[in-house]
Amino acid sequence: MSEQGAVQSADDHVVLGKLTSPYGVKGWLKVYSYTGPMEGILDYPEWVLRRGDRLERRRLLQGRRHGKGLVARLEGCESREAAEALAGVEILLPKAELPALEAGELYWHQLEGLRVVTREGAVLGRIDSLFETGANDVMVVKGALEEGALDARERLLPYLPGEVILEVDLEGGVITVDWDPEF
Template identity: 25%
Template sequence: MEEYLQVGVITNTHGIRGEVKVFPTTDDAARFKKLKQVLMDTGNGYQEMEIEHVKFFKQFVILKFKGYDSINEIERYKQKSLLVDRAHAVKLKKNEYFIADLIGLSVYTEDGGHLGLLKDVLQTGANDVYVVEMEDKKEVLIPAIRECILEVNMEERNMQVHLLKGLL
């Protein structure tokens, strides 16, 4: 399992006073109001960034980091990922999982046959869709609904599914 979870990506600067525009990659952008700090993936490791204040603009989160007071100081961080450790991650309800933890699960059909590996999760709005890459490199799309997802076992890193008629 991933040690750190991505909560956003810096897309651009915002104004000239050191603020950045962040595209949230979390389901709840309002969680930024509760965060005191994030880790920035600089490409050469992680840098702890203390959040000074948070605003919201359209679908973006505007962040101001403590100690960065001009556009020149913050501009080099465009396109950098913002992460939190698991201790600061959102608490999950029963049968909820982080996408980063689902990627790579072995997927089996209800009769025990190996279907493939979970490669991606598409977020459609209505329900997520799991992209499973089969051994022949073809993909099958499985809706993340109770009728299809029978069991997820994170300890054994596998998932058991029921394939609705027409999915293959």
Template identity: 35%
Template structure:
């Protein structure tokens, strides 16, 4: 399991006082409760303390302490923001962190290998799991109870039922 979980990506700056627009990869309402995030600079994970949080359309606007100029933050466009797992929100039953699902082995109920879960597409109605087989072909599985039978985080295995029309 990952020690850090991605919560967003800096899309651009906002104004000239060091604020940034962030595309959230978690529930946007979570940001006011965060004290700090780790900025992945590409070379290191730099801890930044959050001074202010605002919302604009589907984005979160963050102001970090001690970053008061657009020039100090502009170089981090496109960089990811992370939090420690222990700071993450509690999950409901049948909810998982995407970071825990990526790389998971996917098998059918009879144990036949389907492939490896490569991505999760968040569509609104339900997530869609992107599974890649040994030949590199992608299979899209809806994250619904009729299709996803079991997720075992400890064993890193997802058991699925391949519904008619999916294969």
């Protein structure tokens, strides 16, 4: 990929989606979006593309819903061959460009990697990822990721503040939960 502009490290970014495959012959690409709603990814006029360790900036020229997915055309991508070269590339956004949240709201990337501890002090593991179920978000907690965890199990905990989630300490890197480790 060619350099379109200087970019900070990947740690300063959050993954918004992925370019999956070419669409047509004029440089358009199919986009898999991790944003909610799906079209939210099109609100950002410039994307950072990551392939391996390489990062580059590309302006979003056009984007729209197409069927059940999205398609987009990026700066410097004028042909099917150019689009093929971008297939499989992740779409990032600098964390500093994320919209401000209301008090008490968090982005998923802020929760990933937090140590999960029960109110009794038992260490369940670390949050590996999150996913939506429709009713609520679910945290994937892996014991194998945290030294001192009760076991190496993977647990699925609902993200329900005030019920399961008792406290989120971002600075301390810990989330305290009301959860039976045997469940």
